[in-house]
Amino acid sequence: MxxxxxxxxxxxxxxxxxxxxxxxxxxxxxxxxxxxxxxxxxxxxxxxxxxxxxxxxxxxxxxxxxxxxxxxxxxxxxxxxxxxxxxxxxxxxxxxxxxxxxxxxxxxxxxxxxxxxxxxxxxxxxxxxxxxPYTSAVIFLVRAGNPKQVKGWEDLARPEVVSLCPDPKTGGGARWIYLSTWAHAVRKAKAEGKTDAEAEAAAREFTTKVYDDALLDPAMRGSSTRFIAQRTGDVLFGWENEILQIANDPSTTGQFEVVVPSDSITIEVxxxxxxxxxxxxxxxxxxxxxxxxxFSDEGQELIARRYNRPYSEAIAKKHAEKLRPLTLFRFKDHFSDWPTVMNVHFGQGAELDKMRKK
The missing domain is CATH 3.40.190.10 (Periplasmic binding protein-like II)
Known part of the structure; x- marks a missing residue:
């Protein structure tokens, strides 16, 4: 156990x-x-x-x-x-x-x-x-006072902002974060009236800026450890449940602030x-x-206590105060299927590899 x-x-x-x-x-x-x-x-x-x-x-x-x-x-x-x-x-x-x-x-x-x-x-x-049984989202964690004034996704692309996240080459959790970054840029471009091709180009440019400079670890817990224990970087962007656990842990009281971006992919686990x-x-x-x-009431209750978004609407409503309002979109709103995504974004020589110049 x-x-x-x-x-x-x-x-x-x-x-x-x-x-x-x-x-x-x-x-x-x-x-x-x-x-x-x-x-x-x-x-x-x-x-x-x-x-x-x-x-x-x-x-x-x-x-x-x-x-x-x-x-x-x-x-x-x-x-x-x-x-x-x-x-x-x-x-x-x-x-x-x-x-x-x-x-x-x-x-x-x-x-x-x-x-x-x-x-x-x-x-x-x-x-x-x-x-x-539950979902999550992508949010940000910054240091107390938010010294770099990180307000949303666009700030991750600023050269003076050092961001940390897990490596999309390593695991599924990190791929959700990457796809949320990409889809945010697509959504923003579309809202500005750009064509599909222009929106894809904008997403590629924005995601490249974010991931070419980001400090990557094999897993989310490694990124969290670097950000907290080693005080590396300005912003940790990753899963909502991980970030809220850190922000609400008594040992870190007053050290960090949570930043909720304009939108996020719904992470389905x-x-x-x-x-x-x-x-x-x-x-x-x-x-x-x-x-x-x-999926039981007891299981869903435990899931919600750990800052996950439970499947049960009744349990979710009971714990609504733990999770700030956030515009969520689904994987299928912007991507076809996972095999295609794996080939286009994460395969050898695919989008992610092209971004990682450093």
Missing amino acids: TKRTPLRTTLALASAALLLISAGCEEKKTTTAAPEGSAPGQVTKLAVASYDPTRELYQELNPAFERWYKQTTGKDVDVETDHGPSGKQARDIAAGKETDVAALSVDFDVDTIAKAGLLPASWRERLPNGSV PLAVVDKVAERHGVKEIAEAYVKFH
């Missing part, structure tokens, strides 16, 4: 391990699940792989599920979650990493696992809302049972209960 650790402690530990993080390493835990019907008193283990900014969420959600499962079935289960860049998690699972549940940051990564034959291509249909692995471990029923727990 993931042990409960305050965010400030996590950040301190992450700072000490920054060189490892920058090299692309992520926290891992070896998990061997006991089969169903094991000896009385034996705890069955469930292995979950997730992306970086969910660490604090699963420190609360996993024990809650364990309690609920014990009360419901009388059986003990120990959920162990490891974290790392979403894309790498998907590739590792597809290559044989023993994972019963994948809770990743983009459905394209779950599709990678499905293409390896470990779960059906129709996995989205097995849970509500296309198997997306899926999860799915990795059928073939869960069946081999004899934990398919537990894995299915675990993913459904995310």
Whole structure:
């Protein structure tokens, strides 16, 4: 079971391990699940792989599920979650990493696992809302007093503003941030009456300015650590839940300010049972209960407490004061599909590579 650790402690530990993080390493835990019907008193283990900014969420959600499962079935289960860049998690699972549940940051990564034959291509249909229990957005974090006067997206392109974010080459979470940057520029150009071709050119120019100068880390937590512990840069732009956790942590009181940009992409985060692995471990029923727990009132409440935007409208309304009003748009409003986006923006020699002159 993931042990409960305050965010400030996590950040301190992450700072000490920054060189490892920058090299692309992520926290891992070896998990061997006991089969169903094991000896009385034996705890069955469930292995979950997730992306970086969910660490604090699963420190609360996993024990809650364990309690609920014990009360419901009388059986003990120990959920162990490891974290790392979403894309790498998907590739590792597809290559044989023993994972019963994948809770990743983009459905394209779950599709990678499905293409390896470990779960059906129709996995989205097995849970509500296309198997997306919550969403997030892209917002900014600046230092107290906002010394560089960062107000919105355009300020990220100013040469005197040093920004930090995760590397879109590494994981799905970082790709959402990149796509939000690109789509903002398209939307702005269209609002100014520019043609589709002109809007695309404007997006390319703007995103190049942002990403050519940005300091990139393999994962969002690495960027957060650099910004906080090493006091590097002027603005951290990334996932809303990660930034609000930092801003509301007692150890950082008065050190930072949140800046809400004019618009953001809706970040949709899926999860799915990795059928073939869960069946081999004899934990398919537990894995299915675990993913459904995310959509329960208790699961949605825990999700909202960690500054995520829950699927449940009732829970979202209850926690509305945690999240500032923000103009949100969907992936499909500006992009066709993830395979096309991966080829056009993130493939070898694609848009992102052309931007990274330095």
